[in-house]
Amino acid sequence: MKRAENVSVVPLQQPSTIYVTKPYLPPLQEFLPYLERIWQNSILTNGGPFHQQLEKSLSAHLGLEHLSLFSNGTLGLVTALQALRITGEVITTPYSFVATAHSLLWNGIKPVFVDVEKHTMNIDPKKIEAAITPQTTAILPVHCYGRPCDTDAIQKIADNYNLKVIYDAAHAFGVEKHGKSILLNGDMSVLSFHATKVFNTFEGGAIICHSAKEKQRIDHLKNFGFIDEVTVVAPGINGKMSEINAAFGLLQLQHVQHAMEKRQQLDANYRELLKHVKGISFLPHEADVTPNYSYFPVRIEAEFPISRDALYQRLRDHDIYARRYFYPLISEFPMYRGFPSATTQNLPIASEISKRILCLPIYPALTAHEQERIVDVISGA
Numbered sequence: 213m214k215r216a217e218n219v220s221v222v223p224l225q226q227p228s229t230i231y232v233t234k235p236y237l238p239p240l241q242e243f244l245p246y247l248e249r250i251w252q253n254s255i256l257t258n259g260g261p262f263h264q265q266l267e268k269s270l271s272a273h274l275g276l277e278h279l280s281l282f283s284n285g286t287l288g289l290v291t292a293l294q295a296l297r298i299t300g301e302v303i304t305t306p307y308s309f310v311a312t313a314h315s316l317l318w319n320g321i322k323p324v325f326v327d328v329e330k331h332t333m334n335i336d337p338k339k340i341e342a343a344i345t346p347q348t349t350a351i352l353p354v355h356c357y358g359r360p361c362d363t364d365a366i367q368k369i370a371d372n373y374n375l376k377v378i379y380d381a382a383h384a385f386g387v388e389k390h391g392k393s394i395l396l397n398g399d400m401s402v403l404s405f406h407a408t409k410v411f412n413t414f415e416g417g418a419i420i421c422h423s424a425k426e427k428q429r430i431d432h433l434k435n436f437g438f439i440d441e442v443t444v445v446a447p448g449i450n451g452k453m454s455e456i457n458a459a460f461g462l463l464q465l466q467h468v469q470h471a472m473e474k475r476q477q478l479d480a481n482y483r484e485l486l487k488h489v490k491g492i493s494f495l496p497h498e499a500d501v502t503p504n505y506s507y508f509p510v511r512i513e514a515e516f517p518i519s520r521d522a523l524y525q526r527l528r529d530h531d532i533y534a535r536r537y538f539y540p541l542i543s544e545f546p547m548y549r550g551f552p553s554a555t556t557q558n559l560p561i562a563s564e565i566s567k568r569i570l571c572l573p574i575y576p577a578l579t580a581h582e583q584e585r586i587v588d589v590i591s592g593a
């Protein structure tokens with residue numbers, strides 16, 4: 213009785229409110245057999261059977277070989293930097309979620325911010341070289357909104373200067389270029405399976421690497437550095453994914469294609485509905501890229517009648533919660549703004565985009581009718 217009362221005090225969402233995203237959840241009935249199996253096994257974590265199965269199934273789904281699950285993407289980033297023994301300075305983008313740069317500070321590494329390209333919103337490879345110093349050891353780019361970075365240009369610079377490349381691929385689940393996963397670029401890539409992502413395990417993440425040896429080191433690091441019952445070889449962390457999250461991931465994997473198709477329809481619908489709204493622009497899809505439709509960012513251009521912030525507020529007044537991803541820039545937060553590379557003069561394009569961007573709601577359960585409601589509010593109808 214007590215337990216049921218506790219459940220009933222958790223508030224339900226207002227049905228008319230539209231948030232920027234709504235996590236995809238398969239039918240609850242389908243998850244119950246997985247829970248029963250966990251209860252039968254009494255294995256809750258520490259690389260249990262669901263964890264092992266999800267690593268295999270995800271690797272097959274994504275078309276890669278070496279993947280290590282994590283309890284979230286942030287610990288994946290922190291651990292990837294540890295696994296590659298990155299120190300000193302790392303070149304990164306200010307136009308991302310704050311966890312990208314936080315993973316550097318947690319490793320005692322100095323972030324060096326480099327501006328982004330206007331049309332991809334990813335780090336501009338042409339500006340990387342000028343930011344390299346004798347202390348630079350790596351580049352940490354982000355495939356922002358799941359749109360691939362210029363990986364060839366970045367790799368060329370890394371090879372010339374003997375730098376490692378770690379991709380923050382938190383947004384890039386399932387994205388392919390020329391038919392190959394973009395997660396295979398660089399030395400390592402890190403995914404997030406947070407509730408807001410196209411593939412979610414409530415919380416979760418993964419590191420993708422290139423060899424069984426590297427995966428083994430990552431697996432040790434995410435388990436406190438233990439290699440056997442009595443031997444600890446590194447100051448590792450607890451980054452393990454639990455069996456509940458892994459089991460949920462296996463079920464999600466059965467639904468992910470359907471969820472992606474829904475997103476694709478919504479993406480196409482937005483493009484159609486918004487194409488005649490003056491002052492609203494959006495990024496075109498690239499011909500050689502299989503996207504994942506994870507976000508729908510629009511730019512509020514100067515000719516739009518009101519500012520980005522006024523539009524954001526107008527949408528909120530209509531119970532529509534779009535998000536200003538990414539505003540403020542990471543370089544504007546108090547723990548970063550003192551770094552020499554954090555100035556607006558060094559980051560003019562990121563600063564400009566950050567003032568104009570708005571991510572519109574996109575998630576599989578969003579209806580065409582709700583999209584029309586959103587676009588009506590935008591166009592002031």
Ligand SMILES: Cc1ncc(COP(=O)(O)O)c(C=O)c1O
Binds near residue numbers: 404
């Ligand atoms: C670009 C980026 N990097 C890192 C993260 C951190 O991932 P997590 O929330 O799984 O820790 C996120 C989002 O959550 C993100 O959007």
